[in-house]
Amino acid sequence: MEIDVLPVGLLETNCYLITCPRTREAALIDPGWDDPSILEAIRKREASVKIILLTHAHFDHIGGVSAMIRATGAPLALHKDDLPLLRVKGWADMWNIPIPPCPDPDRFLEPDETLEIGSLRLKVLFTPGHTPGHVSFYEAEHGVLFDGDVLFKQGVGRTDIPGGDAAQLLDSIRRVLFALPDEVIVYPGHGPATTIGEEKRLNPWVQA
Numbered sequence: 001m002e003i004d005v006l007p008v009g010l011l012e013t014n015c016y017l018i019t020c021p022r023t024r025e026a027a028l029i030d031p032g033w034d035d036p037s038i039l040e041a042i043r044k045r046e047a048s049v050k051i052i053l054l055t056h057a058h059f060d061h062i063g064g065v066s067a068m069i070r071a072t073g074a075p076l077a078l079h080k081d082d083l084p085l086l087r088v089k090g091w092a093d094m095w096n097i098p099i100p101p102c103p104d105p106d107r108f109l110e111p112d113e114t115l116e117i118g119s120l121r122l123k124v125l126f127t128p129g130h131t132p133g134h135v136s137f138y139e140a141e142h143g144v145l146f147d148g149d150v151l152f153k154q155g156v157g158r159t160d161i162p163g164g165d166a167a168q169l170l171d172s173i174r175r176v177l178f179a180l181p182d183e184v185i186v187y188p189g190h191g192p193a194t195t196i197g198e199e200k201r202l203n204p205w206v207q208a
């Protein structure tokens with residue numbers, strides 16, 4: 001499994017390109033900004049992007065979506081509970097961030113469904129709280145999780161933005177993410193990677 005971490009945009013959102021080494025099929029997660037590094041990574045990997053996945057629809061995760069759809073022709077997928085947020089461009093106007101409108105998704109992501117990207121199997125985990133329709137993507141064979149703005153290295157996603165729910169966020173972390181094996185590597189929407197075990201031990205926001 002090949003993973004490119006591509007920090008893009010004003011808030012340095014981690015956009016992830018994950019590529020199957022056998023088929024070169026790929027998924028693009030959270031293209032937050034139309035940054036040249038994304039297309040460069042796709043070209044370098046000789047990747048064929050099969051799907052554009054959104055963990056959630058905040059502006060800093062969707063700013064590059066329309067450009068990436070044009071460039072790759074790939075369909076867009078999102079959980080349905082974040083569609084209202086997508087339609088207001090993830091509050092971009094509230095913060096005066098100039099991003100182009102996003103089209104509606106081609107399909108909705110269902111909790112616990114498995115997406116096949118070549119030989120990779122991405123399981124959709126429903127992890128609301130930061131937004132109503134936030135999802136995370138878990139690849140069990142390689143032990144990696146892409147969790148957007150749910151759990152960070154010694155941090156958690158903010159819940160003070162309209163649609164946020166602090167109790168729901170903690171429940172998603174404790175009940176869904178902390179049920180994964182300790183050695184699973186967590187690739188968050190901002191900042192460095194961590195592991196489930198490290199966050200169980202050290203994250204001050206999720207201690208009982």
Ligand SMILES: [Zn+2]
Binds near residue numbers: 056058130149
């Ligand atoms: Zn967010």
